[in-house]
Amino acid sequence: MRQLVSWVASACVGFVRACVVVAVSMLVPAVWAAAVALGIWWGGGTWIPAIFWACFGTFALSRQVCRMFRHLVAKWTGTVIPAGYRQAGPVARMSTGYWWNGFSYTRSSKRAHEEQRWRTRWSDPASWRDLRFAGIAPITVGLITAIPPAAVVAAVLGLSQSALPARLAGVLGLIVAVASAPYAWRSIEPVAVRFLRASSAMALADRVDELTAQRADTTVAQAAEIRRIERDLHDGAQARLVSLGLSLATAEKLMETDPDQARALLRQARAGAATSLTELRELVKGINPPVLSExxxxxxxxxxxxxxxxxxxxxxxxxxxxxxxxxxxxxxxxxxxxxxxxxxxxxxxxxxxxxxxxxxxxxxxxxxxxxxxxxxxxxxxxxxxxxxxxxxxxxxxxxxxxxxxxxxxxxxxxxx
Known part of the structure; x- marks a missing residue:
């Protein structure tokens, strides 16, 4: 009894997931179906604008469809598929008042960001990967996950008829729906992993960009660290060592005329040398702690x-x-x-x-x-x-x- 309840629950969950996948995978075909319907309805010269808007809708929807597929795969299976989209660079305002977005100059920040977003997306290889997946998904995942809903529709239509063959077809459809519901939606993972993951060229390009950014960060960090060390030496140990040299020179002159003052200067010089040594040790510790090396x-x-x-x-x-x-x-x-x-x-x-x-x-x-x-x-x-x-x-x-x-x-x- 417990196994039966578990099977029914799995079939219900699988049926809902299959319906969700069918709905997502058929978004782009729905756009083209609407364009064809509009062309047939109006006829004449409306075919060209209908096809144009269908192409535009496909390009605009493809990324959203792929994002929904990645979300569903991650939520249902735990498999995370990296998007691999190119990130837009910063938009800077020039001294002339124009905005530079990496491609052209514009008069406003809003226009610069909009143009940058579309140019980046148009030149991004991941956009063409998404378009390919939007065309592949309906005839792969869409057809497989459509089996349970289609079988349920066939069962409802068949069982609503009085003829024996229709009722038998309805029973068969119900069996197919129950048997396929727990498994049909699982086809989403291998197809999405196969066609939505970054290609070798894209992964290599991303890695080159990452290494370039890391090299720049390392260069900046090294320069900042060198300036910090130089500043600490200049303001700390170097100043104390200069003072130590002056104290020793003064004590040397006072050694015969004022021994007490000379001894006081020597004591101050010794304290300054100890302080300088402590500061140098702290500086070395900040660069590479001795306990870490040892x-x-x-x-x-x-x-x-x-x-x-x-x-x-x-x-x-x-x-x-x-x-x-x-x-x-x-x-x-x-x-x-x-x-x-x-x-x-x-x-x-x-x-x-x-x-x-x-x-x-x-x-x-x-x-x-x-x-x-x-x-x-x-x-x-x-x-x-x-x-x-x-x-x-x-x-x-x-x-x-x-x-x-x-x-x-x-x-x-x-x-x-």
Whole structure:
């Protein structure tokens, strides 16, 4: 009895899903059917504008149809199909008052964005992929998923007749509908994955764009880091060393005439040298912490947790050593997250987990703060995302309002 109820529930769910897929896949054919009907109804010279509007409607609907298919596949099967659409660049206002959108100059920002959107979409290979899928879907997924609804229609028509052959056809249609409903909609996944995923050329182009952006970010970050080091040296250790040299020169002159003053200057010089040494150590620690180089990522994170004002617990499944650039990226990522937890989330506790799986290293950081964290342009998390992207790493943030905040950093690493 339980299996029967489960089968009926599966058939009902499958029938509804099949109807949804049929409706979505037939949107573009419906546009052409309407155009043909309009041409037949009015006749004469209306065929050309009818066909024009049918072509325009197909181009406009194709992307929406593909988005709905991706949404249905992700919701029903859990398979995520990346869209792979080109992103429009920034629109800038020139000193002449005109707006530049990457293609042409316009007089208004609205016109610049509209033209940029259509030009980007027209030149995007993904748009032609969507058009192809909009033509393929009705004769593949559409026909398969139309079996349960068509069988139900045949069953209703057949059973409403009094003739025995019609009733037998109606019973057969009902059997076909019940038997095919749990399975017909499943054809959406292989067809969508096959025809909606990015081609090798598109994936290569996206990868080139991503690497170009990463190179630019790395160049900017390196320049900013060099300026920071130069500024810290100029304002800190360098100034103190110059003062130290002047104090020693003055003490040398006063050694015979005023020994007490000379000794006082020497004491000040010694204190200044100690302070300079401390500042240099802090500067080196900011570039590459010695504990990270000497003892590895896990011990460095534990030392970082001990220095943090949070009540931080660190757990690790095994001791591991990674390539120095990866260890540095993950270490400063944890430091950034702990700083954000104290400064912005007002957290009191944090939990750090370092583990590895089949693909690489996984670092989880969770705090009990007020939440609301997100990647914002120019923010610390955006910088962390760029730092991990250099190693094909990912950053996943779950931070609802009110907390808690959970951040997961994953970096592929073959050396594991």
């Amino acid at each position: 003892r590895g990522l896990i011990d460095a994170v534990r030392a970082l947790a001990l220095d943090s004002p949070l009540e931080a617990a660190v757990s690790a499944d095994v001791q591991l050593r990674l390539d120095p650039p990866i260890e540095s990226a993950l270490y400063f990522g944890v430091a950034e997250l702990l700083t954000n937890a104290v400064k912005h989330a007002h957290a009191t506790r944090a939990r750090i987990s370092i583990a590895r799986d089949d693909t690489g290293i996984v670092v989880d950081v969770e705090d009990n703060g007020r939440g609301g964290a997100g990647v914002r342009a120019g923010g610390g998390l955006a910088g962390l995302h760029r730092r991990l992207a250099v190693f094909d790493g990912t950053l996943e943030i779950t931070s609802p309002a009110g907390g808690p905040t959970h951040v997961k950093m994953v970096v592929p690493c073959e050396s594991l």
